[in-house]
Amino acid sequence: MKKNLIAVSAFIGIVGLNAAFAATEQMQHQSHHHDMSMMDMRTSLGLSAEMKQHQLSNMREHVEAVQSIIGLMSENKFEDASKIAHGKLGLTPEMQKMCSMFNNEKFMTLGLAFHKSGDDLGNALQTKDVAASLRALNKTMQYCVECHATFRQ
Numbered sequence: 001m002k003k004n005l006i007a008v009s010a011f012i013g014i015v016g017l018n019a020a021f022a023a024t025e026q027m028q029h030q031s032h033h034h035d036m037s038m039m040d041m042r043t044s045l046g047l048s049a050e051m052k053q054h055q056l057s058n059m060r061e062h063v064e065a066v067q068s069i070i071g072l073m074s075e076n077k078f079e080d081a082s083k084i085a086h087g088k089l090g091l092t093p094e095m096q097k098m099c100s101m102f103n104n105e106k107f108m109t110l111g112l113a114f115h116k117s118g119d120d121l122g123n124a125l126q127t128k129d130v131a132a133s134l135r136a137l138n139k140t141m142q143y144c145v146e147c148h149a150t151f152r153q
């Protein structure tokens with residue numbers, strides 16, 4: 001009886017130890033994971049304070065343009081949506097100049113490709129074809145996602 005009790009408590013002890021070990025291991029794993037996600041691995045553009053504000057306000061206009069385009073599409077106003085795509089997301093002289101101000105070739109290439117896709121979107125919207133327009137919008141937004149995943153200010 002006493003022997004059994006010893007065996008049982010030893011067993012509980014081992015199980016408890018294992019559980020504690022597993023728990024610490026998991027905690028270490030989690031904190032490791034946490035450290036990684038806290039680190040911003042994206043390439044910094046090294047912008048001046050002024051350029052930062054300028055870029056962010058530009059970006060807010062981009063997201064507003066996407067919202068307007070979706071809203072206008074839902075109201076069957078493809079002509080208006082097309083104008084916004086060309087004027088706000090397309091490769092206007094202003095956007096060309098803006099993208100060329102950055103001291104990073106890859107960013108510039110990505111930015112110019114993005115604005116070209118904005119013009120493609122404008123052309124797709126002109127056909128009033130919903131599926132083709134959504135495909136073009138998806139392509140344009142792939143550039144938003146790709147650039148944000150690659151660069152930070």
Ligand code: HEC
Nearest residue numbers: 056059060062063107110111114143144147148151152153
């Ligand atoms: C060529 C690169 C590039 C493309 C393309 C791009 N962005 Fe950005 N965007 C940036 C960078 C860089 C920042 C700053 C991010 C940071 O430092 O964390 C930013 C920030 C933003 C912000 C934050 C604005 C604020 O005031 O905080 C929004 C919103 C945004 N982008 C929307 C968009 C949308 C919508 C699109 C596509 C239609 C887009 N961007 C395309 C580079 C890009």
